[in-house]
Amino acid sequence: MKNKYNSRNWHMYFYVGLLFLFAFSFNTHAQEQSKLSFGARGGLASGSFTTINKVSIGSSQPGYQVGAFASFNIKSYLSVSLEVLFSNTGAANTDPEYFYSAENDALKNPIINSSIITNQLSIPILISYNIVDAVAGVSPRIYLGGDYSFNMKTNSLNTSLNKFNGDIIYTNEFSDMGNRVASSDYGAIIGAGLDIGDGKIIYTFDLRYRIGLSDINETTSSYINSEIKRDVFSIMLGVTYKL
Numbered sequence: 001m002k003n004k005y006n007s008r009n010w011h012m013y014f015y016v017g018l019l020f021l022f023a024f025s026f027n028t029h030a031q032e033q034s035k036l037s038f039g040a041r042g043g044l045a046s047g048s049f050t051t052i053n054k055v056s057i058g059s060s061q062p063g064y065q066v067g068a069f070a071s072f073n074i075k076s077y078l079s080v081s082l083e084v085l086f087s088n089t090g091a092a093n094t095d096p097e098y099f100y101s102a103e104n105d106a107l108k109n110p111i112i113n114s115s116i117i118t119n120q121l122s123i124p125i126l127i128s129y130n131i132v133d134a135v136a137g138v139s140p141r142i143y144l145g146g147d148y149s150f151n152m153k154t155n156s157l158n159t160s161l162n163k164f165n166g167d168i169i170y171t172n173e174f175s176d177m178g179n180r181v182a183s184s185d186y187g188a189i190i191g192a193g194l195d196i197g198d199g200k201i202i203y204t205f206d207l208r209y210r211i212g213l214s215d216i217n218e219t220t221s222s223y224i225n226s227e228i229k230r231d232v233f234s235i236m237l238g239v240t241y242k243l
Contacts, residue, residue: 037070038068039241040068041068041069042066042067043206044063044234044236047060047089047090047118049228050231060092061117063087065085065232065236066086068083069082069084071128078129080125083122083125084123085147086121088118089120090118094116099177099217100114101219113159114159126191127145138195138196143193149187151216154176154181182214186213187211187230187231189209190209192208199242201241201242205238207235208234208236209232209234211229
């Protein structure tokens, strides 16, 4: 296994700082009776894997995200939210040498392609700047933050090359990635959205990009830059209820 404890661990402090800010905003809510809202959102997501040098190791893999959130208004234009999201994203057509280099040469039928799906439970914390009532009943917002994600299960669809009586046959096999993929990772989030409505019920539309900041690859690869980060682009619809 590779050593994860290096100088890039400052990203963890960034996430802890966001968690502290959320807790502080909750206390501010209790003291100043700021507006509190709850909601749910879900939609389509597109995952990809890149190396530490931003080199893609495959193509995007479609998936989805769904979850719930709580939001606190610190000011009329500033809010902090905590989400719990389930997602199944990954990357398609990845080079198997990144995850299977240790045993691929020993296999009778070497793996030539892997499509990987990770089932994640993520906890994003987001700080939003809201342009209140930019148009009647429509409020744009921009936000940034971070998330910590737990890897619930990771599967791969591996394509192998077989030679039989001079013929080339391609076979596909599902496989559990096991401990080849890290049990958790974290990232930064940037996004924009629209809040539609001016009553208790608000409908939301979000575009966001999650930039991976930690290495998810637990295997030792023959590649020099074998550290892999998980990135996700998502489009989500949601509904919010204001207390």
